Amino acid sequence: MRASERVHASLREDILAWRLVPGTVLSEVEQAQRLGVSRTPLREALGRLAAEGLAVVGKGRTLVVSDLSxxxxxxxxxxxxxxxxxxxxxxxxxxxxxxxxxxxxxxxxxxxxxxxxxxxxxxxxxxxxxxxxxxxxxxxxxxxxxxxxxxxxxxxxxxxxxxxxxxxxxxxxxxxxxxxxxxxxxxxxxxxxxxxxxxxxxxxxxxxxxxAPDHAPAAPEPAPEPAPQPAPQPAPHPNPVGV
Amino acid sequence: MRASERVHASLREDILAWRLVPGTVLSEVEQAQRLGVSRTPLREALGRLAAEGLAVVGKGRTLVVSDLSxxxxxxxxxxxxxxxxxxxxxxxxxxxxxxxxxxxxxxxxxxxxxxxxxxxxxxxxxxxxxxxxxxxxxxxxxxxxxxxxxxxxxxxxxxxxxxxxxxxxxxxxxxxxxxxxxxxxxxxxxxxxxxxxxxxxxxxxxxxxxxAPDHAPAAPEPAPEPAPQPAPQPAPHPNPVGV
DNA sequence: TGCCCGATCGATGTATACAAACGCGCCGTC
DNA sequence: GACGGCGCGTTTGTATACATCGATCGGGCA
CATH class of the missing domain: 1.20.120.530 (GntR ligand-binding domain-like)
Structure with a gap:
């Protein structure tokens, strides 16, 4: 799998799971170091996130995780x-x-x-x-x-x-x-x-x-340990919705 | 204006105007040379075209102008x-x-x-x-x-x-x-x-x-000469549709 | 003669170095 | 004391060199 895809999937999942909360700035160098790739594939990943609407340009040229009120x-x-x-x-x-x-x-x-x-x-x-x-x-x-x-x-x-x-x-x-x-x-x-x-x-x-009064706002799901499983079989749909 | 934006706008307009017809392969080096930029901003432009659906991945890893039958x-x-x-x-x-x-x-x-x-x-x-x-x-x-x-x-x-x-x-x-x-x-x-x-x-x-019998399929509009106008004022809508 | 395997070539994918632009803070002036 | 301009630093934008993957074509073997 290409590094850009992997990084994109990782960031995307982090945003969907509310581990990256709205307003978080997605600095290129910072995320690149965190995810262990160079800036080039990371930039591509950020571009795709922006195209999906999961990230938006904030003040200046910074990219931030989009809001979802x-x-x-x-x-x-x-x-x-x-x-x-x-x-x-x-x-x-x-x-x-x-x-x-x-x-x-x-x-x-x-x-x-x-x-x-x-x-x-x-x-x-x-x-x-x-x-x-x-x-x-x-x-x-x-x-x-x-x-x-x-x-x-x-x-x-x-x-x-x-x-x-x-x-x-x-x-x-x-x-x-x-x-x-x-x-x-x-x-x-x-x-x-x-x-x-x-x-x-x-x-x-x-x-x-x-x-609801007991609602924990933005309860981040714990990041799943990168368990060395053989390979998670692809679900019939990548993003089950409809409930 | 950033080079990647300029290149993206140029390619996009070429596709919309049918100067780049469906099936045309968008080679990175070729387009980069044609448009006078390096591969990096061009790749970003291609990524955006793909995200818009104006280009799709063909056989291999090539990117081709999408069809519109x-x-x-x-x-x-x-x-x-x-x-x-x-x-x-x-x-x-x-x-x-x-x-x-x-x-x-x-x-x-x-x-x-x-x-x-x-x-x-x-x-x-x-x-x-x-x-x-x-x-x-x-x-x-x-x-x-x-x-x-x-x-x-x-x-x-x-x-x-x-x-x-x-x-x-x-x-x-x-x-x-x-x-x-x-x-x-x-x-x-x-x-x-x-x-x-x-x-x-x-x-x-x-x-x-x-x-229609007299329809010229994919009549490419001539590329407008890059007239040195001061700056085309932004239309109320970038893409007028609705007719 | 047909199929399969492998080398070669050309493309994309990645890393890194360089350039430029913007924000931010400091300093000076009003 | 507040505002504005200027310089520095950090960040993004671009270019280029290198790695890597896949396709294609040729040769060898069945």
Whole structure:
């Protein structure tokens, strides 16, 4: 793997996990030394972060980690609603049989999955990611896909800021099932509206979590020890969202 | 101005104007020599082009100018419809009085403007760009704005591929007026639907132009002589679209 | 004669040295 | 005491040299 890619992935993950909090200045020499590369690949990584919107130019020529306030999250969901409803609409129009039927069954069985503790949640995230992937493939719209990918980066960041909620996940499973069924029935309008319903509920959950009295703002996830595992198998989706 | 910016703007404009046609390989050393800079700033420019989707990695590690077929344009408008209808909806919700009233009057007067020849068209493009800018400002949604900006790059490229059509512009003026009026009346649904109508008509015009028998495919616009003008004043919008 | 392997060549990827620009602080003056 | 100008230092921007990877083409073997 190229150094620039590795460094980009590292910085990106640090930002998404809130280990690099908004306002942190991303000095070239400092980050280059920290990550053990020269400035050249690091600059490329910073450029990609800026293109993704994870970093913005601050005062002077400095690059700082971008902010993500409650207002930002609201604005983010205004974009998300536009993109994901269109994605659902197109998926309902073009879906090929089989894939979504299986997903529907899995969403039906999801509440049982969610009675268990943490492993069950992880499994549900994978399921939600599978739905995303199925919609991505079914809609067959490269430009929309690109925008969705860029959006999901920020969606992940927002979700990791808020708190996971078991009751919410059970409800989300029902909403996902509804979307899946609408796609199966090729009901474009219903698919779009069910997606909108889901997104509104999801946004409300996140915002409520932010204002909760016991919410630890920007609780940075501990950096995972660089365990010498063989290689983490790639998830069906790099950034599971949709909960 | 930084060399990397200048080179990026130059390459970008070459691609939008179809002087660099799809499939052209963007070799680092070759382009660096052609544009008179070293590989370092050129690499940064290429990275930005790739992030915008104007260039894609081809076989090997080569970067090539991205394709823009009729199917691509259709897919592009699937994204565009999602973004611009949402933008119109939000603009209708949040618009501040005054701006759109003036735009409506100008769109009403547009047909007379369009009886003249080329200068009239250029003026209409500026007017359409003004509407874009007004919507951008009124919707007040940074993430949506970002996606729209990225989209417009490709929209410009598509428009420059097709042929300007005077009759179409007159009709477009009417569609724009309808959108403006809906925003003035704070009618979100109508604003969104009027935008959808406009985009469908616009897409149809572009596709028809492509299949026209006398259509010169990829007629490259001549590179403008680097006239030593003092400095081109920034247009209200860098990429006027919306016709 | 066809397939596979390897060397060579050309490209991209990385490191580093140099240049320039901007911020910041100090000093002088008003 | 406050404001403005000037110089220094740190940072980013650029150029270039080197490393490394992959593609292609030729030769050898089956």
């Amino acid at each position: 409650a207002d930002d999250i609201r604005a983010l969901f205004e974009l998300r609603e536009a993109l994901e409803t269109q994605a659902a609409r197109l998926a309902a129009r073009r879906r090929r049989p089989g894939v979504f039927e299986e997903l529907r069954d899995r969403f039906e069985a999801a509440p049982e999955l969610l009675t268990a503790d943490d492993p069950g949640r992880t499994e549900y995230y994978r399921l939600a990611a599978s739905l995303d992937a199925a919609v991505d493939e079914a809609m067959d719209s490269p430009y929309l896909l690109r925008s969705l990918q860029g959006l999901r980066t920020h969606a992940v960041r927002a979700r990791r800021l808020s708190r996971d909620n078991l009751a919410r996940l059970v409800k989300a499973a029902g909403e996902h099932r509804l979307i899946t069924e609408a796609i199966i029935e090729s009901d474009e309008t219903l698919a779009a509206q069910a997606t909108a319903v889901h997104l509104r509920a999801s946004l409300a959950t996140i915002l409520a979590s932010l204002t | 009729a199917d691509d344009i259709r897919a592009l408008f699937e994204l565009r419809e999602a973004l611009e209808t949402q933008a119109a909806r939000l603009a209708a919700r949040r618009r501040r009085p005054g701006v759109f009233e003036e735009l409506r009057d100008r769109f009403e007067a547009a047909p007379e403007l369009l009886t003249a020849d080329d200068p009239g068209r250029t003026e209409y493009y500026r007017l359409a760009a003004s509407l874009d800018a007004a919507v951008d400002e009124a919707m007040d949604s940074p993430y949506l704005l970002r996606s729209l900006q990225g989209l417009r790059t490709h929209a410009v490229r598509a428009r420059r591929l097709s042929r300007d059509n005077l009759a179409r512009l007159v009709k477009a003026a009417g569609e724009h007026r309808l959108i403006t009026e809906a925003i003035i009346e704070s009618d979100e649904t109508l604003a969104a639907q009027a935008t959808a109508v406009h985009l469908r008509a616009s897409l149809a015009t572009i596709l028809a132009s492509l299949t």
